[in-house]
Amino acid sequence: MNSKQLSERIGNIDELLIQQAESVPNYGKARRKHRVRRIVATAAVLALMVCSCAAGALAFGQETVIETIVEVPVEQEMLELKDIGITLILPDSWKGKYAMEANEYGEYHVYSTSIRDAGKGGGILFYIMKWGQQITEEQWRNEDGEWNFAGNRYIMTTKDGTYLLYYASDMQCAPDAYEEYRQMEKQVKDIRFIVDAAL
């Protein structure tokens, strides 16, 4: 089949689908409204938690004990994505707390196992994608290409393509797991990379 023939077939799809698309709403606006409400709700939950902790501390008047933690260097926590030729050096504290899954779109999702296994949400911390074309950092910064479907960070371009790290969109955890999720999520910026086919 050629594209013209496919276009003709598309021309004769269910009329209801065609009619629905005629009056498409502004989804982006609706989502932003919903996101703001969710952020406000989460902030309210956090504020309550902070207040209750402070109230508890005052009520019991316990001495504050300062613990000195001596960190013993351990082997670096590494995650190799062989299919796309990149290795991630993750925070050591993530050992045993994450897993990786790939989907049909070539996305490699890294998620928190404790959040997902407890049924408290998807727990996705970030995902890696390798784009087939070479995208310079300047293009990434200035152009609104296909790769910009979600917030992302430029990793590197090699002779085989470009690696981007995508931040999870949507809430990935229930409100009561937010602190736990946030602990890992804020360390995503510290992840480093080793790429096989650097230019």
Place this chain on the structure above:
Amino acid sequence: MDDREIIQLYRDRNEGAIRETSLKYGRLCSFIANNILKNHEDCEEVVNDTYLALWNSIPPKNPDRFSVFTGKIARNLALKKYEYNSASKRNPEAVCALEELEECVSGKDYPENEIENKRIEMAISEFLREQEEEKRNIFVLRYWYFESVRNISIRTGYSEGKIKSVLFRLRIKLRKYLKSEGIEI
């Protein structure tokens, strides 16, 4: 005027049918034709030919959704004109949309067969019904209405990058879906 009443005018061979169609759906026809052709004269010609085609097809046809029926005729006529136009005269946006669809197919000429065409159309409809509403609408806006990515972005409130990405993923999925349905692409 209600669509049922307009259709009745056609059935009564009342020339007011054309006037009423023009008032209610003239803009829609121009919009679709313009998305494909981007040439004022060609668009006007297509819109006029659409009215003629409606006059000649109703009766015996009795469309359930008159707006879509009218739009389909305009679309088909515009695509025919698009092919007829020389490469330099073709609308780059329509060229782009068709090039995007090339990713879903082998590119070989497919022997036309009415039964097989119907099967493919039903499969594409089913595929679209299985998608989320937003993605489905973006696909239809792009490949049925030939809307530009920029306009779809404005209408849906999503960035152009997101629109391109949604379309890219849907094309991959559509290709896989058609293959899984045993449709030779």
